Amino acid sequence: MLDFPNAKINLGLLVTEKRPDGFHNLESCFYPVLWCDALEIVPADAEAFTMSGLPVPGNLDNNLCLKAYRLLQQDFQLPPVHMHLHKVIPMGAGLGGGSADAAFALKQLNSLFELNLSEDQLEGYARQLGSDCAFFIRNKPVIAVEKGDVFKPVELDLSGYTCVIVYPGIHITTAEAYGNIVPKKPSCGIEMYLKQDVQVWKEVLRNDFEEALFPRYPELAGIKEQLYSAGADYASMTGSGSAVYGLFKTEPENLIFPGHYLLWEGLL
Numbered sequence: 001m002l003d004f005p006n007a008k009i010n011l012g013l014l015v016t017e018k019r020p021d022g023f024h025n026l027e028s029c030f031y032p033v034l035w036c037d038a039l040e041i042v043p044a045d046a047e048a049f050t051m052s053g054l055p056v057p058g059n060l061d062n063n064l065c066l067k068a069y070r071l072l073q074q075d076f077q078l079p080p081v082h083m084h085l086h087k088v089i090p091m092g093a094g095l096g097g098g099s100a101d102a103a104f105a106l107k108q109l110n111s112l113f114e115l116n117l118s119e120d121q122l123e124g125y126a127r128q129l130g131s132d133c134a135f136f137i138r139n140k141p142v143i144a145v146e147k148g149d150v151f152k153p154v155e156l157d158l159s160g161y162t163c164v165i166v167y168p169g170i171h172i173t174t175a176e177a178y179g180n181i182v183p184k185k186p187s188c189g190i191e192m193y194l195k196q197d198v199q200v201w202k203e204v205l206r207n208d209f210e211e212a213l214f215p216r217y218p219e220l221a222g223i224k225e226q227l228y229s230a231g232a233d234y235a236s237m238t239g240s241g242s243a244v245y246g247l248f249k250t251e252p253e254n255l256i257f258p259g260h261y262l263l264w265e266g267l268l
């Protein structure tokens with residue numbers, strides 16, 4: 001198990017229909033990337049939660065790490081713990097950082113207190129914390145369907161690629177992004193597209209949120225264009241934005257995004 005909660009990118013994201021429960025069905029390939037937070041959990045005399053790094057908006061009590069602890073507490077007599085979260089993954093970026101922390105907390109608590117929960121059981125808990133959360137239990141590339149929490153295996157290896165992720169400092173709320181989208185039934189599943197060469201993805205693999213968000217935030221389309229100009233085989237916004245990534249076969253030179261966070265690193 002990786003010792004840090006890591007982010008994900010979405011390779012294609014089709015929002016296919018609105019569900020009766022208000023959520024949306026989607027189809028997307030979730031791929032883990034090496035942009036990580038740090039979360040330490042140790043037994044303590046009294047419950048404590050501390051944070052460092054990027055400021056996380058909202059009440060401390062609403063932090064997904066604490067929610068994960070409380071969820072397990074409903075079924076198990078957990079001793080008090082001190083959790084410390086060092087936040088590095090930008091929020092409102094479509095990188096799933098909060099979900100990654102929550103899934104990591106479930107896994108850590110499972111091993112720390114020998115709860116013997118299987119990965120399927122952990123996914124069950126994760127689903128209750130957020131749609132993206134279940135993916136991070138196994139943390140392997142998958143095709144996600146339904147709310148993004150039901151998975152199909154995918155044969156995909158991008159290990160030769162460098163992934164550059166640009167975060168433009170724009171916070172996009174997931175609920176708001178879904179509210180601005182018109183679901184579309186695709187003519188063909190994402191799996192068919194992923195079987196083709198990465199260079200072909202540009203023509204066929206789309207993220208439905210781009211159409212709704214690019215006119216509002218033209219800067220995002222500009223970043224995607226810059227990544228292609230720098231030689232990316234494929235570039236896209238991830239999740240509901242605002243981070244945009246490029247996949248490069250050879251490391252690009254002279255990529256400058258003033259004032260932006262830039263991760264220049266590998267995939268998992």
Ligand SMILES: C[C@](O)(CO)[C@H](O)COP(=O)(O)OP(=O)(O)OC[C@H]1O[C@@H](n2ccc(N)nc2=O)[C@H](O)[C@@H]1O
Pocket residue numbers: 010022023024025026028094096099129130131132133146147148174175178239240
């Ligand atoms: C955009 C993605 O990151 C793609 O991976 C995810 O679909 C977002 O998942 P998430 O951040 O875990 O989202 P949640 O915390 O479960 O839901 C936040 C809000 O997003 C909307 N939402 C989320 C997931 C989904 N499949 N349909 C939705 O309509 C709902 O309004 C929901 O109230």
Ligand SMILES: Nc1ncnc2c1ncn2[C@@H]1O[C@H](COP(=O)(O)OP(=O)(O)OP(=O)(O)O)[C@@H](O)[C@H]1O
Pocket residue numbers: 056057058062063064065085087090091092093094095096097098099101102132172174239240241
């Ligand atoms: N541990 C946490 N880390 C980050 N955000 C958290 C955490 N716990 C709760 N939150 C809340 O969740 C919000 C966004 O979470 P997250 O980092 O998953 O954004 P995101 O990358 O846009 O998510 P997604 O990919 O699911 O759309 C934050 O603004 C914050 O209010």
